[in-house]
Amino acid sequence: MAKVEARKTLPESDLRDVLREMLLIRRFEEKVEERFRAGELPGFLHVAIGQEACAVGVCRALEDGDIIASTHRAHGHTLAKGTHPNELMAELYGKTEGCSHGYGGSMHLYDVQHGNMGANAVIGGGLPHITGAALAFRMRGEPRVAVAFFGDGATNIGTFHESLNLAQLWKVPAVFVLEDNHWAESTPESQHSPIRDLSERAKAFGMKALKADGQDVEAVYKTTRQALEHARSGKGPVFVHLDCVRLHGHYIGDPQVYRDKDEARKLAETRDPIAMLRDKLGIGGDEFDVMDAEVTEIVEASVEFAKSGTDPAPEDALKNVYA
Amino acid sequence: MPELSYREAVRDALSTAMRQDDEVFIMGEDIAEMGGSMGVTAGMLDEFGPERVRNTPISEMALAGAAIGAAMQGMRPVAEIMYEDFMTLAAEQVVNQAAKLRYMSGGQLTVPVVFRTQGGAGWSPGAQHAQQLEAWFVHIPGLKVVFASTPEDVRGLLWSSIYDDNPVVFFEHRTLYGIKGDVPEKIEPIPIGKARVHREGEDVTVVATGRLVHESLKAAEEAEKEGVSVEVVDPRTLQPLDEATLVSSVKKTNRAVVAHEAVTRMGFGAEVASVIQYQAFDWLDAPVERVGAKFAPLPFAPVMEQFVVPHADDVLAAVLRTVGK
Numbered sequence: 001m002a003k004v005e006a007r008k009t010l011p012e013s014d015l016r017d018v019l020r021e022m023l024l025i026r027r028f029e030e031k032v033e034e035r036f037r038a039g040e041l042p043g044f045l046h047v048a049i050g051q052e053a054c055a056v057g058v059c060r061a062l063e064d065g066d067i068i069a070s071t072h073r074a075h076g077h078t079l080a081k082g083t084h085p086n087e088l089m090a091e092l093y094g095k096t097e098g099c100s101h102g103y104g105g106s107m108h109l110y111d112v113q114h115g116n117m118g119a120n121a122v123i124g125g126g127l128p129h130i131t132g133a134a135l136a137f138r139m140r141g142e143p144r145v146a147v148a149f150f151g152d153g154a155t156n157i158g159t160f161h162e163s164l165n166l167a168q169l170w171k172v173p174a175v176f177v178l179e180d181n182h183w184a185e186s187t188p189e190s191q192h193s194p195i196r197d198l199s200e201r202a203k204a205f206g207m208k209a210l211k212a213d214g215q216d217v218e219a220v221y222k223t224t225r226q227a228l229e230h231a232r233s234g235k236g237p238v239f240v241h242l243d244c245v246r247l248h249g250h251y252i253g254d255p256q257v258y259r260d261k262d263e264a265r266k267l268a269e270t271r272d273p274i275a276m277l278r279d280k281l282g283i284g285g286d287e288f289d290v291m292d293a294e295v296t297e298i299v300e301a302s303v304e305f306a307k308s309g310t311d312p313a314p315e316d317a318l319k320n321v322y323a
Numbered sequence: 324m325p326e327l328s329y330r331e332a333v334r335d336a337l338s339t340a341m342r343q344d345d346e347v348f349i350m351g352e353d354i355a356e357m358g359g360s361m362g363v364t365a366g367m368l369d370e371f372g373p374e375r376v377r378n379t380p381i382s383e384m385a386l387a388g389a390a391i392g393a394a395m396q397g398m399r400p401v402a403e404i405m406y407e408d409f410m411t412l413a414a415e416q417v418v419n420q421a422a423k424l425r426y427m428s429g430g431q432l433t434v435p436v437v438f439r440t441q442g443g444a445g446w447s448p449g450a451q452h453a454q455q456l457e458a459w460f461v462h463i464p465g466l467k468v469v470f471a472s473t474p475e476d477v478r479g480l481l482w483s484s485i486y487d488d489n490p491v492v493f494f495e496h497r498t499l500y501g502i503k504g505d506v507p508e509k510i511e512p513i514p515i516g517k518a519r520v521h522r523e524g525e526d527v528t529v530v531a532t533g534r535l536v537h538e539s540l541k542a543a544e545e546a547e548k549e550g551v552s553v554e555v556v557d558p559r560t561l562q563p564l565d566e567a568t569l570v571s572s573v574k575k576t577n578r579a580v581v582a583h584e585a586v587t588r589m590g591f592g593a594e595v596a597s598v599i600q601y602q603a604f605d606w607l608d609a610p611v612e613r614v615g616a617k618f619a620p621l622p623f624a625p626v627m628e629q630f631v632v633p634h635a636d637d638v639l640a641a642v643l644r645t646v647g648k
């Protein structure tokens with residue numbers, strides 16, 4: 001546990017790396033939007049532009065062996081949990097080299113080796129898996145924590161309430177991370193929840209609840225470390241409420257007719273997690289440009305990798321139905 | 324050969340697996356002190372303790388989902404859904420998650436979970452505690468579906484289900500818990516996907532599941548008195564289905580009746596009838612007859628309930644129709 005104790009905050013050298021990782025996710029998501037609009041990507045895609053600090057701050061705080069369950073907005077979580085951009089992009093192109101070998105797509109990204117138990121296209125679908133996985137860890141005496149990501153909209157669904165109740169009842173080592181971007185598709189929080197502070201919902205189960213600014217990656221990291229320590233030491237699950245910002249539409253191509261045009265613009269100017277960290281670190285134009293060029297190259301390479309990937313044979317659709 | 328009740332046979336499979344493997348545990352509503360609403364898990368709390376005989380709150384989605392999550396991490400949980408009707412609440416997790424996780428992950432995940440549940444009419448609980456919904460789950464690629472009708476079968480098939488690496492929906496019939504039957508001294512796994520011929524016959528094949536296996540055996544005795552020889556086959560596992568055994572029986576008898584307690588419309592028998600007509604068309608001397616519940620929710624009043632669900636008489640009538648009697 002010495003390592004755990006020592007890692008309550010991020011040293012500045014790590015913060016540069018954090019900035020780079022957040023920028024990689026941003027450029028990756030922008031590229032996904034571009035390639036989708038160019039008609040190259042099939043399916044239904046949700047990007048996490050504006051929410052990079054949540055993914056990176058949480059996943060950096062995890063230990064090897066900890067696992068996550070993600071959502072429909074999964075690209076950032078997947079990259080932050082260690083999947084190579086090539087494998088993620090290849091999945092979005094439906095190639096066998098993809099992290100789900102072409103069986104999943106954007107809303108079903110899996111990387112079990114890296115502890116990613118999967119995105120989920122059913123809101124709240126992964127939450128009980130995290131309660132159950134944490135139960136398995138506890139029953140076997142393994143010092144691992146299971147972490148669920150979900151949005152504010154998901155706090156209205158039955159699995160959310162049932163899973164948190166069960167996790168607290170059984171005191172399993174789970175962390176429930178709410179990325180509260182205040183929107184569920186076109187529905188603002190005021191129209192989907194009767195209470196303004198969603199962490200009250202966790203408190204109703206007697207669950208420890210922590211809050212952080214989800215745009216401040218250091219705060220996300222610190223809060224997650226605290227939550228993990230609590231869960232890992234056997235004291236029970238923790239709810240982490242991250243106040244965050246969805247800078248783009250719900251899905252790629254969303255005209256956002258329901259949203260005040262100025263809102264997103266103002267948020268982009270004042271609450272962009274990448275700009276916030278860059279300012280904090282005092283990183284100048286030249287240094288940033290170098291970093292940007294590096295990550296852009298990685299993203300470009302992932303598109304090349306994906307495009308030259310292998311299409312599954314149509315009849316491979318009949319594989320993997322049963323073990 | 325020892326004799327066990329169907330209830331004891333289920334318990335024996337669970338307990339033996341739990342003695343042998345730490346990964347196996349059971350969870351469900353009221354399964355611990357109370358031993359489950361059907362008494363199946365009675366006494367198991369004393370032997371295995373509350374960690375492995377795990378009472379849950381009334382949370383079908385979370386209990387099904389937590390079992391899935393534990394299975395994804397290498398455990399072999401058996402989740403009890405108190406009544407089959409409540410599988411509708413667990414359906415999101417069973418249908419969208421358990422059935423598809425292996426597939427969506429491109430083969431990375433295995434989900435060795437069993438959902439045990441029970442249903443069946445004959446005791447007037449009304450419309451929400453006795454439905455037969457097995458056909459819903461047969462429709463979902465990625466699930467295996469078992470419906471056992473005897474103590475020997477329920478024990479051997481539950482054993483195989485626990486050790487299967489796929490999610491299995493395991494149906495038990497409420498009115499069968501008390502029936503007794505011989506079982507092998509040691510548990511013998513029964514392969515999932517193998518039908519059982521209960522009674523050999525020459526003139527008509529009855530393919531029956533659950534309680535209707537027993538009703539069909541009664542009907543077969545009656546038919547015998549009228550000079551009609553009936554073969555009774557229980558597929559035992561609905562997915563995968565042992566088509567070969569069903570079809571070869573019909574090729575021998577040239578006539579078929581399908582029988583289950585579930586509503587006839589879109590019931591499992593519709594699928595069996597289709598398999599038979601397609602693979603044994605040239606052998607059939609009569610249309611495939613179907614026996615099932617009439618198209619109504621289960622009523623409360625005993626006379627109405629008895630009217631809705633099928634009995635030996637209904638099977639007998641169908642058998643006789645196939646031979647023009």
Ligand SMILES: Cc1ncc(C[n+]2csc(CCOP(=O)(O)OP(=O)(O)O)c2C)c(N)n1
Nearest residue numbers: 073121122123151152153154181183184185
């Ligand atoms: C059970 C279910 N109902 C509806 C949907 C359609 N849907 C997809 S995303 C979404 C909004 C989710 O909002 P939130 O949980 O806040 O996540 P966010 O999109 O903001 O990241 C909805 C309604 C779904 N995928 N699953």
Ligand SMILES: [Mg+2]
Nearest residue numbers: 151152183184
């Ligand atoms: Mg939201």
